[in-house]
Amino acid sequence: MFQSQRLCGWIMNMNTDHETSDSGGSDEGDRRAELSTPAVGRLSLYYRELHRLLAAGESSTNSRDLGAMVNVSPAVVRRDLSSIGSIGRRGVGYDVAILAERIGAVLGSGVQWKAVLIGVGSLGNALLRYRGFERLGFSLAAAFDTDPAKYGHEVGGTTVRSLDDLEEVLATAKPELAILAVPSEQASQVATRVLAGGIQGILNFAPTTLRVPPGTAIINVDLASELQQLAFRIQNR
Numbered sequence: 001m002f003q004s005q006r007l008c009g010w011i012m013n014m015n016t017d018h019e020t021s022d023s024g025g026s027d028e029g030d031r032r033a034e035l036s037t038p039a040v041g042r043l044s045l046y047y048r049e050l051h052r053l054l055a056a057g058e059s060s061t062n063s064r065d066l067g068a069m070v071n072v073s074p075a076v077v078r079r080d081l082s083s084i085g086s087i088g089r090r091g092v093g094y095d096v097a098i099l100a101e102r103i104g105a106v107l108g109s110g111v112q113w114k115a116v117l118i119g120v121g122s123l124g125n126a127l128l129r130y131r132g133f134e135r136l137g138f139s140l141a142a143a144f145d146t147d148p149a150k151y152g153h154e155v156g157g158t159t160v161r162s163l164d165d166l167e168e169v170l171a172t173a174k175p176e177l178a179i180l181a182v183p184s185e186q187a188s189q190v191a192t193r194v195l196a197g198g199i200q201g202i203l204n205f206a207p208t209t210l211r212v213p214p215g216t217a218i219i220n221v222d223l224a225s226e227l228q229q230l231a232f233r234i235q236n237r
């Protein structure tokens with residue numbers, strides 16, 4: 001229950017095409033609900049850099065250095081961090097471990113999230129092999145495909161199963177998230193199935209607008225579109 005409240009509050013602030021309607025009501029939830037999408041994105045980058053500092057044995061940092069690491073101004077860092085209740089001390093800065101814990105709590109890290117991956121092609125294979133999800137508390141409960149030649153194969157420690165098993169696995173493992181890496185024309189149908197099975201949020205890699213009920217928490221990832229925006233920026237700077 002606690003976990004689903006966190007998920008709701010967290011996801012509604014992300015880059016969603018459709019927004020969820022409830023943040024859970026706690027102080028922490030209210031605080032998350034006030035964060036803009038870009039601010040959540042920056043917090044995630046601060047979090048990554050803070051963990052890098054921790055691994056390097058650093059115990060303190062400041063808004064200038066943290067800003068330089070993620071390419072934003074010290075004023076933006078201070079505003080972002082004060083919006084989650086972390087005030088640095090003048091001349092001392094921020095305690096790296098405390099700040100990482102604070103941001104982690106706001107972003108829902110420290111809680112284990114279970115995800116399923118649908119579509120184990122080129123992209124799905126790469127995602128299953130990527131170890132960075134675990135570090136942030138995301139574990140892959142199962143992977144599915146419709147190609148019988150792939151059933152039973154282990155990729156990155158996860159066994160590929162038939163999509164026919166989807167509902168059974170959703171009912172037993174109760175994952176909160178689904179990652180879609182299927183062809184565009186299959187994506188809406190798969191999304192409908194995972195939502196019916198209790199999935200609360202979808203990370204969609206298929207370059208299509210999913211036909212799902214309003215209010216569904218979805219993040220679309222489209223690298224081609226990002227490249228297009230990058231090219232536009234270069235042409236117009």
Ligand SMILES: NC(=O)c1ccc[n+]([C@@H]2O[C@H](COP(=O)([O-])OP(=O)(O)OC[C@H]3O[C@@H](n4cnc5c(N)ncnc54)[C@H](O)[C@@H]3O)[C@@H](O)[C@H]2O)c1
Nearest residue numbers: 119120121122123145146181182183184186206221222223
């Ligand atoms: N967002 C991005 O930046 C990005 C990058 C690469 C690919 N993509 C998209 O991701 C998707 C996958 O790309 P890919 O290169 O891995 O393709 P791929 O053809 O290599 O893999 C697709 C896999 O999905 C499986 N599949 C087909 N229908 C299915 C269904 N209904 N349920 C479960 N599995 C099913 C296929 O058997 C195959 O294994 C495509 O939609 C592609 O356009 C997005």
